[in-house]
Amino acid sequence: MVDNPYLAHLPPSRRGAGPSYSSSSSEKEPLFGFLPRKVKGEQVRKAMEHHLNPFTKLPHSAQYRNILEARYTLPVYSQMDEFLEIFSTNQTIVMVGETGSGKTTQIPQFVTYSDLPHTKGKLVACTQPRRVAAMSVAQRVADEMDVQLGKQVGYSIRFEDMTEADTTFLKYMTDGMLLREAMNDKELSRYSTIILDEAHERTVATDILMGLLKNIARQRKDLKIIVISATLDVVKFQSYLSLHDSAAGGEPSPVPLFKVPDRTHPVEIFYTQEPEPDYVEAAIRTVLMIHCAEDPGDILLFLTSEEEIEDAYPSSQQRIFDAAPKPSQEGYSPGRKVVVSTNIAETSLTIDGIVYVVDPGFSKQMVYNPRIRVESLLVSPISKTSAQQRAGRAGRTRPGKCFSRHDRRLYTEKDFISELEEQTHPQILLSNLANAVLELAKLGIKVLVRFDFLDAPAPETLCVHWNSSIILLHLMTKLAKMLIVSPYFKVSSEILTITAMLSNKHDRNWASNNFLSARALAQAENVRAQLLRTMEKYDIDVISLENEKKRNLGIRQALACGFFMHVAHKEGENYLTVKDNQVVALHPSCGLDPQPEWVLYNEFILTKRPYIRTVTEVKPEWLLEYAPIYFDLASFPEGETKRPLQRVACERLSLLNFNFKGCIQNRQDGGSAAITELQPPVVEAQTGGTGEGQEEEGGEKEGLEEQVEAVEAEVVIEGGSKLTVEVVEGGEKVVGAEEKGVQMVESEEVKGEAAAAEEVEVEVEAMEEVEAMAEVMEEAEVVEVELMVREEEVELEVVIEDLDDEGKDKDKVELDRPGVFGVTLSGRTIYDWEVGGEFADYYDPSLGFTPSDYDVSD
């Protein structure tokens, strides 16, 4: 009997299960004789032709044969032998192949046949920059391999894990997803081969993964890595991935380059005769020219924005009323589809039937400037590879034509080279990397300047500074803090929703269809559900307020807790950002009228001019209260925004002596924050037996002195108690509130419920301009009283009498007031999440950078 080498690689648990491998008959065993990573093309072809599916051992379905025939015609298919040979002898491979070569569907299958990951309990992963691609390619490959999607072949994207543990061995996934997995599994030990597809797109996730994999490959000699790019600029990948392990005295191991011919049809490129001052207008003329003169076939026009597309569309529409263009041929009736698109059609969308591409050569690009922390959306000339990609869209179905703005004849060869960037800038050089920095820190990549990036970002983007003080971002992200404090304001449910919506901000269609977009809402709901799980994990209450006014107030206060660094103050027609004093305008999409004096914003973006976008009104006193270190006026930079803040600070001086016990602890298990105890500030209140006159004795007073503008107090007492709230002025109780123009606000519920629960009595006496509101909730079990005091020199006394009168003392009445939250880090408390000048004391060495690493304050 022939020894079956395949069997030797099976884990013992698998040898007993399933069909017997002991038969030496290749008739029964399609993978008979396969030696992992030493598989030849001849073997694979035989297995593919086998009447049994090699992976399910079931007979093939009827459609398998048809699909297989189609696969034989793919350009990459003819290179299977060559690929398998290179795969057998190299740990890392770089591949070039344009869209249409079949590389994304075929290469992972070739790898699977050779690697046989299922025999080792491992997986082959193939990453994609986009979710749709991961899903649709996985479906296609599942069909080709004649298996059910989600079984042997699956995909994994955020919110959707279409894989089955112990069954799936070929997995398509987003690059972000694999990066996420690397957080929990530094060696990516589940995988036997990792394929980074579309590497030319240079997404942040793919770039970081490449750096990580380069290192992992040193430790894990069993891990194979394939990097696939659609453009010819692969030499860079090749030399980057060639391992230089100088510390170990290792030789550079050259990484082979494997080329896949593309199947796309030739595209003839035409250049304009002279520079066009108005490229939109010129592009429209070109489209019409094609329409009049060229053979049938649809047209794809690239413009930079929706606005441009809308501009272009009416002008061409007007031509509809012009005389119909002459048919170019006898009997040819003109009529074709013209697709006007942003660069979404460059990669994300493929439109069938496109034969002509009109490319003015521009796109909008988001560029992040770490020095001023502003993102700019700039219209920029596209790169040469981008231009190639666009032109390629004309040759998907048959030979096509591309009408390009780039005219070599307008420049000397040298000028042309300098005019257009060779490659589109890698995203890692253009993006705000705050989150990526945190992820790498979690991964134990401590000194980011020394991380081996393919293209190293500016040091400023790797370290977050604010006026020379480092902010601990892993505790500090705006959204996270906002979520954590939100139960305190009793609006965590709403804040959860807002957070989910903000993480969806880029879908600009969300309000367009009936002012709502089903897709955007579904996405937000997914994000919300995910965040909800996180909040439950950390025992953060998810609660909401019934009262709309209070709820809206609470929401804005919670927002202020998170976004205190993103605040702007109105100065005349414009706004000035707090601290860096940049002149900005409210983005027209905010629709705020009148414009509030103080706003917080989600985004600062430079388009036609500097705008702040997605804003809400805040009160300056909240800022001083919730972010006292950040808004410490002693160290506050001089500027227009300082004066109004100083005024507010004076007004609220007397409010600073409140008591609070908010406590957010740093968890042992990895640096996330959780609320372990969250008690509202306590106002001493007099309690005791019933009877009159007790308010004179023993009651401690919460002094609210001097220029108090507004105080809001919410008192919760048990049902069956009597609540008396009095206002004392100058040591004397103020009587005759009515005369002073004060009315107690009683809601319907108070009357109704108070009548039902006879023992509940609410009295409010107050002085001028005091408003009080009482509301009975939950069947008179709890009485809520809201007081608003707007007067100087006021003392407020809250008295609760226990009408049950068993002589029981009620301890204290809880008075909810927004307070400063403390963060306990290494046993010490840092207020307001900001480390400020005391950084050195609280510096967490695991973050890997120290204050002296960078000094970018300027």
Added chain:
DNA sequence: CTCTCCCTT
């Protein structure tokens, strides 16, 4: 008086 495009805990 306005919005290139993707990805994730």
